[in-house]
Amino acid sequence: MNFKKYLKSTAVIIGAATLSAGTAWAECATDSLPGEMAKPDGFPARALTMVVPYGPAGGSGQVAQAMAQAVTDLTGVSINRDHKPGGSGTVGMTAYMATPADGYSVMEHIDDAASAHALDSGRPNPAEDLIPLVTSQITFSQVYIRENEDRFSDWPTFVEWVKAQDGKATIANVSKEGSMERVTMKFITDATGMKIQQISFDKGAPRYGALAGGQVDALFEQPGDVRKFLDAGKFKPILTILKEAPEAFADVPSLTDVGLDFEPLFRFRGFYVKAGTPDDRVEWLKWAFQKAYCEEGYQAYNESKFMTLIESFRDTDGSKELITSTIAQYRDVYKEMGLEVK
Amino acid sequence: METFNNFLGGTAALFGDPVGIFIFLGGVIGGMLFGAIPGVSMLTLAAILLPFTAHLSPEHGIMLFSVIYCTGVYGGAITAILFNIPGAPENAPTAFDGYPMTLQGKAGKAVGAAVMCSAIGGTVSCVIMMFATAAIADWAISAFGPPEIFALVFFGLAVAASVGAKTFWKGWLSIMAGLMIAVVGLDPVGGIERYNFDMPYLAAGIHFIPTILGFFAVSEIFVQAEKKATGAYKAPKLSVDFPTFKELWAHKIAVVRSIIIGFFCGILPGIGATLAAFMGYNEAARWSKDRLKFGTGQIEGVISSETANNSATGAAMIPLLALGLPGGALTAMMVGVFQMHDMEPGPLVFLNSPDLVWVVFAAMFFANLSILLVGFLEAKTIVNLLRIPFQYLAPMILLLATVGAYAVRGLTIDIVVMFVAGVAGFFLRRSGYSVAGIILGLILGKIGEQTFAQAMQMLHFEFSGFLSRPIALGLLIAGAITIFGSIYGAFFKKQPVPTAAQDDSAQSL
Numbered sequence: 001m002n003f004k005k006y007l008k009s010t011a012v013i014i015g016a017a018t019l020s021a022g023t024a025w026a027e028c029a030t031d032s033l034p035g036e037m038a039k040p041d042g043f044p045a046r047a048l049t050m051v052v053p054y055g056p057a058g059g060s061g062q063v064a065q066a067m068a069q070a071v072t073d074l075t076g077v078s079i080n081r082d083h084k085p086g087g088s089g090t091v092g093m094t095a096y097m098a099t100p101a102d103g104y105s106v107m108e109h110i111d112d113a114a115s116a117h118a119l120d121s122g123r124p125n126p127a128e129d130l131i132p133l134v135t136s137q138i139t140f141s142q143v144y145i146r147e148n149e150d151r152f153s154d155w156p157t158f159v160e161w162v163k164a165q166d167g168k169a170t171i172a173n174v175s176k177e178g179s180m181e182r183v184t185m186k187f188i189t190d191a192t193g194m195k196i197q198q199i200s201f202d203k204g205a206p207r208y209g210a211l212a213g214g215q216v217d218a219l220f221e222q223p224g225d226v227r228k229f230l231d232a233g234k235f236k237p238i239l240t241i242l243k244e245a246p247e248a249f250a251d252v253p254s255l256t257d258v259g260l261d262f263e264p265l266f267r268f269r270g271f272y273v274k275a276g277t278p279d280d281r282v283e284w285l286k287w288a289f290q291k292a293y294c295e296e297g298y299q300a301y302n303e304s305k306f307m308t309l310i311e312s313f314r315d316t317d318g319s320k321e322l323i324t325s326t327i328a329q330y331r332d333v334y335k336e337m338g339l340e341v342k
Numbered sequence: 343m344e345t346f347n348n349f350l351g352g353t354a355a356l357f358g359d360p361v362g363i364f365i366f367l368g369g370v371i372g373g374m375l376f377g378a379i380p381g382v383s384m385l386t387l388a389a390i391l392l393p394f395t396a397h398l399s400p401e402h403g404i405m406l407f408s409v410i411y412c413t414g415v416y417g418g419a420i421t422a423i424l425f426n427i428p429g430a431p432e433n434a435p436t437a438f439d440g441y442p443m444t445l446q447g448k449a450g451k452a453v454g455a456a457v458m459c460s461a462i463g464g465t466v467s468c469v470i471m472m473f474a475t476a477a478i479a480d481w482a483i484s485a486f487g488p489p490e491i492f493a494l495v496f497f498g499l500a501v502a503a504s505v506g507a508k509t510f511w512k513g514w515l516s517i518m519a520g521l522m523i524a525v526v527g528l529d530p531v532g533g534i535e536r537y538n539f540d541m542p543y544l545a546a547g548i549h550f551i552p553t554i555l556g557f558f559a560v561s562e563i564f565v566q567a568e569k570k571a572t573g574a575y576k577a578p579k580l581s582v583d584f585p586t587f588k589e590l591w592a593h594k595i596a597v598v599r600s601i602i603i604g605f606f607c608g609i610l611p612g613i614g615a616t617l618a619a620f621m622g623y624n625e626a627a628r629w630s631k632d633r634l635k636f637g638t639g640q641i642e643g644v645i646s647s648e649t650a651n652n653s654a655t656g657a658a659m660i661p662l663l664a665l666g667l668p669g670g671a672l673t674a675m676m677v678g679v680f681q682m683h684d685m686e687p688g689p690l691v692f693l694n695s696p697d698l699v700w701v702v703f704a705a706m707f708f709a710n711l712s713i714l715l716v717g718f719l720e721a722k723t724i725v726n727l728l729r730i731p732f733q734y735l736a737p738m739i740l741l742l743a744t745v746g747a748y749a750v751r752g753l754t755i756d757i758v759v760m761f762v763a764g765v766a767g768f769f770l771r772r773s774g775y776s777v778a779g780i781i782l783g784l785i786l787g788k789i790g791e792q793t794f795a796q797a798m799q800m801l802h803f804e805f806s807g808f809l810s811r812p813i814a815l816g817l818l819i820a821g822a823i824t825i826f827g828s829i830y831g832a833f834f835k836k837q838p839v840p841t842a843a844q845d846d847s848a849q850s851l
Contacts, residue, residue: 055674056389062678065392084752086546088533091753094542168802176533199488199799200531202792205674209661213483215800228687 028294029313037287040280047078051107053092055085063137063269064108066301070292088112101274103281110269114323118330119178120342131282132319133289135270138312142237144219155238155258159192167195172210173220180265181220183333187262222267224305246309270319286316345473352700365402366705369409370712377417377429384414388675395679401698403679405705411672412655412709415615416460419648420724423452427559432615432651434554435623439643446639449725454584455641456648457717463649464710467605467656472703479664482609488796493817495790500821501624502782508774510832516776520783523548530792543755550784552747552756556763557777559743563736564768596626596646604650608657615654620782622650662687
């Protein structure tokens with residue numbers, strides 16, 4: 001397996017240009033959209049239903065709530081959230097695909113939908129079987145250690161220490177087969193030559209507790225999810241998995257800084273409607289969700305979750321591009337990893 | 343002294359504000375009602391209220407959720423005792439002896455015991471929470487990693503297998519059945535689909551709430567309907583005689599033991615009140631001199647379960663407030679309340695918002711005390727539901743259970759699971775298998791498999807790694823001794839089997 005060749009040859013469309021560090025977005029991405037839009041033939045005449053394939057308390061549940069509230073504030077249309085957790089998003093997606101394409105059902109989903117399709121093309125393709133209304137959160141990952149750690153203090157000493165453990169060092173993440181976390185860790189371990197045992201925690205609290213309590217040596221996570229530990233001085237990042245470090249983490253080395261040359265994978269969350277929904281309804285939904293992205297309440301939420309460090313917004317075309325490139329990237333990686341790609 | 347002063351400050355802030363008092367009382371009553379109504383739970387109420395907390399002050403929002411948490415855990419005991427329908431999973435063990443007590447005309451004593459012990463368990467854990475949150479939180483996450491939690495699960499299963507079934511083999515077969523059901527769905531490490539037969543909805547696994555509703559509520563209706571059809575049905579006797587102080591004092595050791603167990607389970611992220619209630623009940627059954635009568639209407643069973651599950655509520659706030667680690671669904675929603683106000687639970691809350699913390703502590707303390715007052719009043723009225731004739735009550739219970747099963751995840755398959763469990767429970771209960779064992783196997787199986795896989799990864803796939811972790815080793819040894827003890831009792835001492843499975847008035851646990 002020649003991963004270096006893969007890493008150098010992979011052209012991923014998520015460009016560093018849009019992810020450049022330290023950019024200030026004084027103007028919001030959809031400020032140019034009109035403040036109002038006539039309802040096409042009275043649509044929607046009743047409340048929308050938003051299928052959320054995860055529980056209400058996690059990242060998806062929270063962003064679904066924030067976006068639903070923003071859309072309601074903007075349009076006055078209520079949105080009922082219907083949480084259908086299980087099967088890493090499979091259950092919610094299956095339930096959503098069984099709903100009529102009338103625009104009254106929308107769905108929240110994350111990049112797992114793209115990676116699931118990459119592994120099994122029988123699963124819905126979010127860029128083709130669904131119409132992305134908006135991608136409202138895009139974030140990057142980091143590697144964290146405890147602030148009071150005395151065995152290593154930064155990325156170089158961490159790598160050196162891990163290598164000395166001969167495979168006995170541990171890192172907590174969500175290491176589901178083919179997940180963004182596992183694929184990224186493979187990029188890192190292949191490039192550095194270190195062996196590290198990934199411990200899979202599917203829920204955030206036990207995962208963060210494992211690092212805080214010294215059960216594992218490091219943690220792979222997105223900054224918004226561990227912000228409270230960063231603010232409290234409990235955790236500190238030692239690697240930002242981006243080509244260039246954003247301003248908020250200017251003192252944390254990026255991939256380029258530590259000589260790692262691979263295209264980073266991102267966690268992204270967005271909102272969709274089924275393909276086949278009447279065009280005029282799709283247009284209204286696109287306007288509502290994209291405009292709601294710039295509502296004050298939603299922007300404050302994204303800010304609180306560190307979702308403004310890199311550009312989090314993609315319109316329909318941008319979302320399709322993001323999803324399509326992500327699927328292609330995952331598919332290539334899966335083949336390299338020897339996974340059965342259907 | 344500083345703690346006491348802080349507590350007084352929190353109390354003054356809580357009751358010195360009319361809006362605060364109104365929200366507090368609303369949380370107390372709402373938690374009890376939603377906990378008591380089968381099919382909905384305190385989680386339902388919390389999910390409904392979550393968006394509205396944005397319009398409350400942070401103190402009021404968090405206080406409301408913490409009060410709902412305390413009273414909601416208690417509320418589910420009422421329906422568990424009166425109708426064999428646990429309002430929430432953590433009330434399931436309460437039904438084991440509470441419902442047989444109702445059938446024997448002792449509903450008032452069972453409900454009274456639940457009221458008293460929920461208040462005691464919750465209040466004591468609340469006081470410990472006030473004094474030692476930071477120290478306990480740090481200790482818990484340092485001392486308890488996946489190997490220790492797996493060992494705790496192993497111990498819990500070993501104890502459960504020895505309690506409630508008609509024979510040694512039926513006890514273990516019940517546990518194994520629960521463990522087998524637990525593996526349906528995605529495996530917890532690699533996310534590989536197992537036993538879902540290409541059905542996407544089964545990829546989500548079999549949820550324990552529809553299973554509990556089926557085994558308890560639906561099968562109970564089948565049992566009573568059969569009695570009705572054969573003319574053997576006797577309406578439960580109405581009773582509002584609460585237990586005397588002397589009766590409760592006789593079980594003081596069970597109360598203390600359940601407080602410790604409940605508190606211990608509550609502080610572990612992801613474990614919580616359900617395991618607390620089952621372990622509290624199991625340990626009570628194991629150490630009681632009336633062990634063989636558990637499941638036939640022993641007040642000690644109600645006492646141990648309700649003390650333990652409420653004891654877990656105060657404890658669960660410790661990792662949430664001190665570390666920002668929610669232990670279950672409701673505490674995870676509290677994180678959402680914090681975030682709506684641009685706050686994060688964790689160490690900084692104590693530094694930045696001490697007023698909020700102490701208002702919450704005071705509210706939880708008084709919410710537990712209010713269980714005594716409101717709980718007694720509520721119990722006096724709800725017991726009268728037993729006057730409703732069975733032919734009218736049964737369809738209502740079935741309807742509520744069906745709504746409850748569907749409401750968990752919005753999946754139709756959960757309704758199917760509930761009715762399959764109901765039919766299975768109908769036959770299992772008369773054959774001496776342990777329905778409780780199956781439920782516990784299902785609940786603990788998921789936790790156990792995940793923590794075992796994590797432990798093996800952490801220990802580099804060497805079982806000997808458990809030897810280097812004293813707490814895990816101690817729990818594994820305790821579990822092994824329990825298993826050998828039950829084998830010895832069953833095959834060498836020829837101990838008499840528990841009577842629960844044989845007694846027609848009771849259920850097989």
